[in-house]
Amino acid sequence: MTKRILIVDDEARVLLILHDTLQRLGSSFEVVTAQSGSEALKQARKAAFDLVITDLRMPGMDGVELTRALKQIHPEVRVIWITAYGCHKASDESAELGVFRCLDKPLEIKQIRQVAKEALDRAQIYTK
Numbered sequence: 001m002t003k004r005i006l007i008v009d010d011e012a013r014v015l016l017i018l019h020d021t022l023q024r025l026g027s028s029f030e031v032v033t034a035q036s037g038s039e040a041l042k043q044a045r046k047a048a049f050d051l052v053i054t055d056l057r058m059p060g061m062d063g064v065e066l067t068r069a070l071k072q073i074h075p076e077v078r079v080i081w082i083t084a085y086g087c088h089k090a091s092d093e094s095a096e097l098g099v100f101r102c103l104d105k106p107l108e109i110k111q112i113r114q115v116a117k118e119a120l121d122r123a124q125i126y127t128k
Helices: 012-023 037-046 063-073 087-097 109-127
Strands: 003-008 029-034 051-055 078-083 101-104
Touching (some): 012 051, 037 063, 051 063, 063 078, 063 087
Parallel strands (some): 003 029, 051 078
């Protein structure tokens, strides 16, 4: 069964790196990217994602607003936040929204792969 991952960041370079990194998890993963919150919502309305990795600070809709909207569409979706501004600033909101984890930029490739696998593994446990 294919697991779908959506990566959302306004920086094209970050999208490319994360896409390539997560695509290497294997052929059972489909990795989709979006450069804005509104683009991500359009993708999520077309089909559900198992995991969404989103930047917190983006023009227009930020990661918190996106997470709220995604949880209304697909309450079971796992969300990982990434930010260059410190996760501690968003800890109350992440707990309220059930965010799986918040990671500080710059990201380590090994770390993002591991956290993504953990999120997807936990999602499988809860849906069985």
